[in-house]
Amino acid sequence: MKKKQTYHRAHPTWCPGCGLFGVFDALKRAAANMGLAPEDVVVVTGIGCHGRMNNYFYSYGFHGLHGRAMPVATGIKLVNPKLTVIGVSGDGDAYSIGLGHFLHAVRRNVDITYIVVNNRLYSLTQGQMSPTTMFGMVTISTPFGSKDFPIEGPVLALAARGTFVARGFSAEAGHLAFLIEKGMRHKGFAFIDVLSPCVTYNKLNTFEWYKKNTFMIEKEPDYSPGDKSKAWEILNRDDRIAVGLLYEEEKPSYEELILPDTDQPIAFVDLSVRRKELEIIMENFR
Amino acid sequence: MKKKQTYHRAHPTWCPGCGLFGVFDALKRAAANMGLAPEDVVVVTGIGCHGRMNNYFYSYGFHGLHGRAMPVATGIKLVNPKLTVIGVSGDGDAYSIGLGHFLHAVRRNVDITYIVVNNRLYSLTQGQMSPTTMFGMVTISTPFGSKDFPIEGPVLALAARGTFVARGFSAEAGHLAFLIEKGMRHKGFAFIDVLSPCVTYNKLNTFEWYKKNTFMIEKEPDYSPGDKSKAWEILNRDDRIAVGLLYEEEKPSYEELILPDTDQPIAFVDLSVRRKELEIIMENFR
Amino acid sequence: MIKDLSVMIAGKAGDGVLFTGNVLARLLKRHGWEVVTGRDFPSNIRGEPTRTTIRASLNENYGPGDLVNILLAFDCEAILDNLPLMAAGGTVLCDGEVVVTPPRDQAEGKTFHKFPLRAMAREKFGHEIFKNMIALGALTFLLDLETTLFEEIITEMFLRRKGEEVEKKNIQAAAYGYEKAREITLARERLPLARKEDGERLLLSGDEAIAFGALAAGCRFFAAYPICPASEISHWLARHMPQFNGVVIQTEDELAALNMALGAAYAGARAMTATSGPGASLMMEAFSLAGMAEIPIVIAHIQRLGPATGIPTKTQQGDILQWVFGSHGEFARIILAPGTLSECFELTTEAFNLAEKYQCPVVLLTELDMGQDYRTAPRFDLSRVRIDRGKLLTQEQLLGIQDFKRYEFTFDGISPRALPSSRKGLHMVESLEHDESGYRDESESNRMRMMEKRMKKLKKASKDLPRARVWESRKAGAGLITTGSTLGPVLEAAAELRKKHVQAKCLQLRTLWPFPVHAVKRFLDECDRVFVIENNCSAELATLIRSQVIPLPEMVSILRCGTRSFRPREVVEQVEKAVR
Amino acid sequence: MIKDLSVMIAGKAGDGVLFTGNVLARLLKRHGWEVVTGRDFPSNIRGEPTRTTIRASLNENYGPGDLVNILLAFDCEAILDNLPLMAAGGTVLCDGEVVVTPPRDQAEGKTFHKFPLRAMAREKFGHEIFKNMIALGALTFLLDLETTLFEEIITEMFLRRKGEEVEKKNIQAAAYGYEKAREITLARERLPLARKEDGERLLLSGDEAIAFGALAAGCRFFAAYPICPASEISHWLARHMPQFNGVVIQTEDELAALNMALGAAYAGARAMTATSGPGASLMMEAFSLAGMAEIPIVIAHIQRLGPATGIPTKTQQGDILQWVFGSHGEFARIILAPGTLSECFELTTEAFNLAEKYQCPVVLLTELDMGQDYRTAPRFDLSRVRIDRGKLLTQEQLLGIQDFKRYEFTFDGISPRALPSSRKGLHMVESLEHDESGYRDESESNRMRMMEKRMKKLKKASKDLPRARVWESRKAGAGLITTGSTLGPVLEAAAELRKKHVQAKCLQLRTLWPFPVHAVKRFLDECDRVFVIENNCSAELATLIRSQVIPLPEMVSILRCGTRSFRPREVVEQVEKAVR
Ligand SMILES: Cc1ncc(C[n+]2csc(CCOP(=O)(O)OP(=O)(O)O)c2C)c(N)n1
Ligand SMILES: Cc1ncc(C[n+]2csc(CCOP(=O)(O)OP(=O)(O)O)c2C)c(N)n1
Ligand code: SF4
């Protein structure tokens, strides 16, 4: 256990009331609960309002290109599996431009915790429609209403054989912290879609709206995150949005499978020229 | 009805016995059954052995970039909705580099028929692992066995809210032709994953292997393609691979929703400068 | 009478700085002034310093000026950063909690007023949001502008969209600000502006001019992915396209945007995409496809500051060489660079013709400060817009042809085009090397002819492209070569230099590729010393010139590697230093 | 005694043409000859014409020659296309159903033998697959090669992998072919080759040399997406990386490949990716990130013929300017171009040092014919491989530092580097403009310093880069400038020109960026006439030179816009024409 303050680098300049504050809080709490040294954490972010997370959360940070958080995070994790690698993206970053990378990271089951802050808009670029924008919504880019049917990250993650699929709500920072912590403890890829109102541009999916339209699956009497068809069903419900740990499964993680030796991080391998072995290999060229 | 020969431009140079011959045959049959004029069809292909389809199938053709068949096909369909637009990709083209585009096309429900010839390898580039390569398989790029968990197109299409999700088998050209025809008649995005052996590089997923490991859902007593949870379940079966029309649903197609007037194809709209209207719009700048 | 001035509005993101500046710009424009705004924004939605500067002149107005006459700040701290920019005799109005004491030397000769905008708005109108109207009212007083014109603008903005009540309240807030300013400022601070007829002039951004140009030119398919500072083109078109039976698609990324536009263009639409920085890099692959498959496409690139994500809200000219030399393989491309707002419109309409006539990608390369800032311009002349679809064949023409070949070897390299669904026009579009019908052909003889065919299109095009423009025709001591939005400060600098008896003339490159070798040579011959002025760090334009013009006299590069465009003085000083 | 010859193997894709050629290459190499293969393949798995030419010389061997001495065809039709390439006195062996009568003028002086390889294979060994061994046996006879050496190679190929029976049967097939050739050919057709010691020499492809170089240089993370002709690097490393505790990842696309490699490099690995054509365009965005975030990365680009998908199996040098000027924004980059097989190895090992020393992307630019063809080379000298990780700080060093700043402004622009997990090394990697600690900073003053810091690294690097190489030191009438695999034909042409009394010297650019201005200037001073020779259509290298070197004498471009590399004669003829 550490103090939450350990990870507080600066006060965010997000719009007052933005859901991202809840995510920031939850992330600090989860890290504190895990007692992580800030130096052992790398937060890899996408481009968007969510991408400012690195400015506020105190740890190593990598704010790369729009949509490419997952390849970067995978590279980091494989080279140094001892690091706790956390991805933070937005719905545009993860489900639009980064959709391919997201699902490939899911299927590989790399040991990364991936938080997608889903405000159902491209907020940093002033509120255009995103892949989770509700059908018909008027945005700056859809003056006559969105004509794209939305998709949901958790459904896709389940379909791509995700081993940890969850949904949080940024108004419930405590619960979200619990999910993030569980995700970090999960061996393999942990995916958390976070319902997170953008108070500036999204006048539809507000805190109130979510309060009305979500329910906690942990409170459902017979729900178990071990049952894939249940998860599928609950995710396909039309009436209300399920929040909680939807699905979890044990499976070897990518780095266990692909690295010759997870105990010898590539990051610190001795690079001096191994002449003897190389000379033997060179014999193949004769 | 037209003759199958109508669409036969040349004899393919695929390796003798390749599953692609079955797909070619099925495509010709379906087009013949629909009685399509070759000039009213555009086949948009990806890069790979499958991409040679345009050289053999007689119609308008667009052999674009690796993984980008769907955006191109979408552009064509929106500009001229009267065309029958067919996409032909490989598993690498559609599920690896093109995964994002594929799922976004699915969710938009553009009226395109998308055939993914799934030989579970990158064949044109000499047999590297693809996203559908079975776990552990030795390929030229995975000398110690693939460590990536495979994904399946139909599951993902279902999760992305596909309105027509099917799977064919290139050894069953008649059945495949039936699926393709049904797909072309479907209003909206019709997706068909085709199990198709690569006889040169894939020594595991052979015709025999598929015969042993597939079953026809049309023959299942109580299967109906209108039930999404059934489709999900059957797609998640571990023992055998379901072939047939897995799921179909009615929903407005993208071009109906987004085009001001589907009866006036953009392709043939009169472009002379509409000065009066433009002058009025210019008033906004004063 | 004052004939030229700059007003800066400063505050924090979220304060409505941009809104305030744009309304002021419109107001000045209605008084017959030439106006240009100069936004300076952080890439953040809230809380960071933000400013915009409205430069207004009675006559010519090239762009942002050197100094600011009036500073209105929503936050008194903001004045500290901006004082060094203020002209002698300037006036400062500011709101805010913090009491700020400017350094003595910088404060000298300027008048400071604490102007509690938020408090007034809250107290008098019940909400801070009225602070902007109060501020504008104050400026209306200071500049001695017509309140009726201001009220007109308020009505236009609010009446239809928000109703009468809101409109009224805003008019009241404006009047309140006007009176308050009268109370607290001194008579000598007032800058009574001369007036002129507004006439038929326009006030709009380069992005809007491009979007309007596209619409006028028959663009009916626009696909793009949101990115600063190009999104405005998309937003504008999304509102207006349906009326013209066209469509705007927000794609999943830039790869999809260009590929989808290529599909649309192939199917017969005049198609376009727009992007910036990272998005342009993502389009490089499909750019090459457009070249290979000879698909007419227009790509607008509004340059922002790189590399990587860079500073998305700042301007630069750092992507010139990427479009000239970028992408894999070799193919014909045309690159146009508008230097004025009118050219944003004109070159866009021309771009669609060039794309179809030469069946190649056409890039419209401009900059953030051109794309997002507002400028006045004469009304666009729609009667001059021509639609030339090149060798696109109608169904009738196709029926009359024996053996249609989409990629036929022709004298000028340009082949006939048929749209899918046409009878007798069947062909392949092939990203592999292909024969005259479009089918894969890897033979060397075919390859050589096809490359030659595709490349030689540019030879013919060169005669058809927007010509380089020369300002001042006499022989000159200093020749200033530039492109894009840097034109403004360069022209102003040239005027200034002439006042200082340095004979300066300017060459504006409006086509960057194929490179206008002759125009540059001719210009070089007429100048003693040559300067290449561009807003980037590595002298891209000069590099391009060197790579194309032989032999070449010595050229001096004047570069800016900062976060804004040139101020005229920065050009003047460097030229003077070199010439004297 | 014969000291130089070329053998062409021709057939259809699927015939084993490549295999046959490669075995012959190995056999010749074991006889002490210098060898280079020249593959010419369709981009299709089956059924289309395919050929490979083995050039072998007793001494120097620069690359493919002008003419072919022996043609072995699995398909008699194949000989028609290839006859014009045959030297006088040449021998043709062919199999196939079709009887082909070559045109009289082309057939003159050549001997033709119908050689029913398939039938012999079927009849004598029960399977057509033995046709290749029979063919090789026949060639062994024709070239009077040691059958024991051939058997040795067969054993190496088959014994361990396929077992004794297969090995034996192949030896028998070879012997059969040897005897059959003796039966049907005339004594004068035999080309008795001189011999030499094989020694410690190697025979491998450029892709293998790069892969091996990477492994030797400590590359432990390789991420790539399959693409012709770069995949072989990946395949080779996939087999050998685990032994060195490294990993090879096949990513979902090229965007992921470079971004993942950047993540890996940031975390501490020596990381690399490899690609070609369209893949390179897809990497442009992340290339810019590497520049901005100063992440050491090595990108191998094996050029194939573009644009778009182009012809994936043909060579070209059409992507030079993309790497020099491509990608959005301006940043430091280093571009190396090996011209020989040894340099593929050496420059790769050097690339990793440069990337870490200058904390920027390093591109290793070569061509399909260098990457995929096999060449002999002296054994690589591992004792000369040095690992220099530049300013990468260890944990101990970090603990001794007061206030670590990842992007500290330093004299040479190079800042200290710390790996994540290090104590006292915490920092941000930021694609936005950032301050010394890596945190977003959009102020102009910071931006200017940061740009200057990042750019000036190249100044220091210039002294540290692979130098341009000059062949022949005297003053010359003809100066030939080239780069990459075009070096071979150019050197051979120069030797030929000297025989014809044209004093020719060559300059090989091994570093393309930062551009070696001084080396080029010095070379230019020493030559009367200058030729720039490159395998592309738009004179990319010449364009680059012009953009960097001032003043510049006239240069003549010698270009190839076809589907293969130069033949020496093509260079000789053009130089002669210009010089005489
Ligand atoms: C390649 C590329 N394209 C476009 C952009 C512009 N851009 C910046 S943020 C963003 C979308 C942000 O949406 P989201 O990921 O949902 O983040 P949010 O701001 O909502 O947190 C876009 C399109 C970019 N930076 N890079
Ligand atoms: C951007 C890009 N990357 C890589 C390639 C090389 N490439 C050509 S085909 C192919 C994969 C083919 O696999 P698949 O789509 O399954 O087609 P198949 O050959 O199996 O039919 C690849 C990677 C390319 N052409 N373009
Ligand atoms: S714009 Fe929306 S998402 Fe961004 S900081 Fe403000 S409220 Fe949050």
Ligand code: SF4
């Ligand atoms: S390589 Fe495989 S997929 Fe390609 S044509 Fe041959 S059998 Fe078919």
Ligand SMILES: [Mg+2]
């Ligand atoms: Mg969002």
Ligand SMILES: [Mg+2]
């Ligand atoms: Mg495949």
